[in-house]
Amino acid sequence: MSDATAYRRWMLGLLLAPALLWLVGLVILPHVELLLLLSLQARVGPGEYAASLDQYRTFVDEPLYWNTFVRTAVISVLATGLTLLLAFPAAWYIAKVARGRLKMVLLVLCLLPFWVSEMVRTLGWLILLRETGVVSSLLQALGLASQPVELLYHDATILVGLVYASLLFMVIPLVNSLESLDDSLIEAAYDLGGSTANIVRRIVIPHAAPGIAAGSIVVFMLCLGNYLTPTLLGGKNSLWFTEQIYTQFITRFNWNQGAAFGFLLLFLSSLLVWAGLKLTGQRFGAVMKT
Amino acid sequence: MPTPAAGSPATAPDLDIRSVRKRYGAFAAVDDLSFQVRRGSFFSILGPSGCGKTTLLRMVAGFIAPDDGDIVIKGASMRGVAPNRRPVNMVFQHLALFPMMSVGENIAYGLERRGVKGASAKAKVIDMLQRVGLPGSEGKRIDQLSGGQKQRVAIARSLVLEPALLLLDEPLGALDLKLREHMKVELKQLQAEVGTTFVYITHDQSEALVMSDQVAVMNHGRFEQLGTPQQLYYQPQTAFVAGFVGNNNRFEGTIESRNGEQVLLRTASGLGLWSQRVGAVDVGQTAVLFIRPEAIEIGRSPRELPAGEPAWSASVQSVLFDGGNSTVLVLEDKSQTPLHIALPLTGRLADLKSGETVHFGYQPSQAWCFPA
Amino acid sequence: MPTPAAGSPATAPDLDIRSVRKRYGAFAAVDDLSFQVRRGSFFSILGPSGCGKTTLLRMVAGFIAPDDGDIVIKGASMRGVAPNRRPVNMVFQHLALFPMMSVGENIAYGLERRGVKGASAKAKVIDMLQRVGLPGSEGKRIDQLSGGQKQRVAIARSLVLEPALLLLDEPLGALDLKLREHMKVELKQLQAEVGTTFVYITHDQSEALVMSDQVAVMNHGRFEQLGTPQQLYYQPQTAFVAGFVGNNNRFEGTIESRNGEQVLLRTASGLGLWSQRVGAVDVGQTAVLFIRPEAIEIGRSPRELPAGEPAWSASVQSVLFDGGNSTVLVLEDKSQTPLHIALPLTGRLADLKSGETVHFGYQPSQAWCFPA
């Protein structure tokens, strides 16, 4: 007995070591230093810093940063919703309609685009959507447009790009959770007189809720943290919070402000996720277990 | 409870299956079946796994369209009628209760789909739960119920819609033994109370026998025999039915002689057994013979057996003691043929030991011989 | 087959449980149990769900350490011995066959762990498969096997290690009915052949009765009775055993009078029944009385019953036809008490109808009365 306990202790130590190394060495310490310490300082002179809340005050006082954050969050939420709407039927098809090899092929097809880098995928969108691009020419050729149409540099373009980049991360958890839905539940509901819409609302969605939540969280976070897509597709009015952070860190050399923004992003996005989970009555633990 | 369909006489069958057929590729899952189910009766379809029971039931429910033939429920053809518009409800093998809803919501689900909401739906749910013996459980979650309770909720969920027909696909399959025994009796009583026509499928002969008014024995997509439990048990019409319904000793051999409707079968090991012939069995043909363990009389001396019957001596191989269902496995002395014999309910021979010599006999009228 | 432990006499028990106890918090899952299992016997532990069977078995296997007491296998105390060093093997409830290995690899797994590899391991595997009736299946994948075949592979995997004890935790629980009936008989034969000591736990009384040399009935972490199947069935020592083993009619009431070892119990509904008393039951006390359905004689007229026994008249409530296991539910006429009565094996009363009047009686020596 004591043998077994000693053995478990030993194992626990052995397994805890890499986890702690990773968490402490790569997650906690670097971010505590960067996000917390730096963001609570302000520059007082060349190379001199003192404790201060200025960085946070700037965020509160300057409507620009607020707006950027709200805009980023809103577009991310929109993109998440849109991704869910697009991915759900596809995931349904993969999980419930396709059988055998077709199912595997479709899943692999979903994965394939992610072998090329995000930049190249964005390049593809640029070629497609620019004023002299493929879609514009096509529209003209079809007589649907009389002159070149600029499809880039709108918020809608950002949405398209974000949705595109996020689909995989929504499809996979959805397929997983839909697959575990017993067909006979749907048959039973149908047998009891349920219509398609009602079955989706009462049976399918409640069942898939943890999967939906998991996919939505991941996608939301990915959108929020995305940098390339909004900057490349967004055009002159695009404001993105990660871009702000990047700018503060890289072009303004204002690490204190960047760190404050980074911390705020982390904090506010966690808050949003928490609120979303609360609203839909999900638990984070359960969601992450799907 | 069933709402009579307009214009159909009270004696019309609730379910009328007319030459229904379903093929999967070249394989006929249901092969040109026709039968009728009387209003208010408990009708079972009994058959081994894969014989096509579920396929048949799902055609009635509307989840599978028959290749051929017609299904008539309460006088109305179901051709082209979607499952959610048929006056039938189904209890699924694994119940398919909605885990995301409470017991009450599960039962109210079908009502709400019909537009019955609020207080009247609630009253029906409470009444239904009362009837299946679960008063006051409408607020419980599904996973708080035991297996037997789930069973009853699943049935209540269907019954509350007052269907013309209730279809049940092996609903007791997932329960454990004691509970199954109990639910068997309970289901029969429930059916008698509500008066709804039940169509029940199972591969467990005991379930079919205990509960049903009529049982159809199915094999390879066809019915082998349709009748009351007693008819199936005491007058099997095919070798399959004789072997599948109840326990049986089975012997293969050749017909040696015939005397009216009785024939003598000689097994390869040399044992000669007289029996009732069923179907065209005659001298020289190979045949199979069945004798039920409880149709064989057994005693320590030949005098304990009824006079006038043929008798054999045998040695006890092993006693399978199971209280009231105890049997003994014996080897007939001359031919060394093994036989199962039921021990008397009184416990008279419960003390038999391996190796002891016993004597046994049976009435040829209680054994049947079928063409091989 | 078992390798005798050095120094232990051939008559020593294979398993000796000495005042073993296991608590979960304040709840005693196994409560101060002591018993011995004779070498080469088939020992069953029978009890309802949650009574502590699995806990006990897992203590023997070494997965749980007892709080108190000692477990001695083949004369050696198992205190501090890891599961992989104990001379016992276990067949798990859901078999726990390794799905990533073939049948042969599954069986060879334990051998390889002991360093037996190559040709000699292979020979043993082939021989073992032969013995469990699956020759030539060593190349099959686990999911290609039927339920019964899996069962046999699981047993073979343990037996090939020639353990002193084979522990089986409800191994038939997951099988369907017909297969279970079949495997029951087969397991018993296999045990007789290999001679290994089996410790078998189950909540199915029929399994325990049919297979075992000795059965212990367990309840709330203690043994209620330990004896041969016949002893449990015909001489239950506690009300729990009488109710749990076999079917029984159960009556509660007060003792009205006593005559030697026989007492008269009066139920609340007014029925008076004589029976054998077990334990300290006396006039004026409340008690429970059990009569087995098959111990009751039934007939259409009182003359069909043996003379000299008390007799009652009753009306038939329903016939539960189940071939050789048919019973009838009757209501005693005066007190309206319900009783289950077994129908004779001969099928004599198979044609009883609801509402008919019947007469029944029993020998008080076949009924028992326990303190309530």
Next chain:
Amino acid sequence: QEKTLRLLTWGGYAPKDVIEQFTKETGFKVEVTTSNNEEMISKLRATAGAGFDLAQPSQDRIAGPQTEFKIYKPLDLSKIKADLFIPSMLDATKKNTTVGGKVYGLPHIWGTDGLVVNTKTSKATDYADLCAAENAGKVSMRLKRPTLIAMAFASGKDPFALYGDAKAYSALMDDMGKKLTECKKNVKFYWDGKDQLLAGIRSGELTTAMMWDTGGWELNKANPDVKFVAPKSGALGWVDTFAIPAKGKNDAAAYAWINFNMRPEIAAKVASSAGNFTASKGADQMMDPVLKKQFADSFPEAALKNIKWYPAVPAGIEDIEGRVLDRVKAAQ
């Protein structure tokens, strides 16, 4: 004993054949990390000047970061062959990169920011034309500090003169911010990567853009209509330098690389690979004749004189500009 030179530089500044020749001559291997001003500084700041042996930031971006972050070490001018440099440039760069009396940068490659114009469709000659109504929707610029400065020059102010006066500079920048905000409707997009801009001009979607000279000349090769124009109010001149990071470990190799690079024949190779001009004396004779011709086209004598060279950026200036730029970006 160090065998490698870890070079942090711009794309095109270290062509393969040049590296091979250097290795052959000196025995030092070269590891190149390409980057831009901002990333260079950020990286050096994060490592406190470690990880690289030689960096090439622009001359105006040395003094500020150096006072702030101390990421470079002073140059030992005795190890430099000063006669390889164009003297005026060397002096100007030294002056701009002196902090605390020590020199931190030496000039290497220089070029200008101006206008790239499709002369068929646009008649732009100065920065102000970017905001002219006739070019509406066909204009692009970077939303970075050079644009603000260019606009200031275009409106007749000298922003460089106000570098020392934060308040005045701030007021000027606010004005420029307003200008750019008004101009925003003209802009198709603010460009960031060069590719993006080139594609825009090539496809004809853009007619006028503010950009550095190399891009213009590259486009000119494919389409003679597209020209790099030195704006009337003056092209903005930049100089990329050599600077040694504070924790550089192989100064010997760094100095060797600098001296090697300033050799006219090498400098010419590098310059043509980068598409720009060099501070190496005598290299211009060996330059690609096409480039020379393009340069002559874009920079008549007056325009050459009129180039506004970026002075060192004092600390704090970028904060002011940053806030203005943010506001422009946010304006609807």
Next chain:
Amino acid sequence: MIPSLPRPAIQRFGLGTFVACFFVFLFVPLLVVAVFAFNNADYPTPPWMGFTLDWFTANSDARTGLLADGELLQSMGVSAWVALWVTLLSVGVGTCNAFLLERFEFPGKNAIALLAMLPLVIPGVILGISILAFASRIANFADETWGLELDFLRPGLPLVILGQFCYIVTIATLTISASLRRFDRTLEEAAYNLGASRLAVLWTITLPYLRPSMIGAAAMAFLMSFENFNTTLMLVGSDSPLTVLMYSRMREGATPVLNAISLFLMVASALLALMLLWRKPQAQ
């Protein structure tokens, strides 16, 4: 709905069409990129100038095709090398974490489980900067106090590997934990009962069971590492992985060789996936 329910043709057709459109949406940008890999122009964008294989095969001063572009090929090698290490580390540590979180109870377990999710919500750029700053701080400290030069903490591949590992291991942990949670522990008990030592149980039963999910996690890790940009950008030294190289090329003016390499990667990965796919059903 599901195939066993009769559905109106419109619904069936509608879903089919939607799924078809879905995949068109998914592949059109890639298709365009692939097509312009064959464009006879010096830039990867329209207009179409005619067909050429130059961007795969050419090796002249004017055009360097994929096969002759040493820098590009090398960066692909660098990416693969980084991805390999990240995969090994992530799957290894992810497996340990899965065991830790699923099999052990210890104080602070919930905190660790929650912290383990954190890297998912940190934007990649920040992750890169903070790791770079922290590593440099340690390296400078070691340098100043002990004169120890910790090269692997300077911008370079080891740091890139660490940075990517930092968040990819979270995904590996999630995947492997999910599978370990479904594992029937009686299999382990059975093996133990058959005489296997704890190590043998792990090696012969548990790990083989986890293998599919470990392979899945590995594929995911490899992919995410291969395509990571944000974190990598801050941590690279002189050896640039493919994404960083492509980024700098695009900043300086890209040629269709970028399309060519993208096409190459797509085709290669599709072939790989198909091979795995076609082998699997046969094995079962």
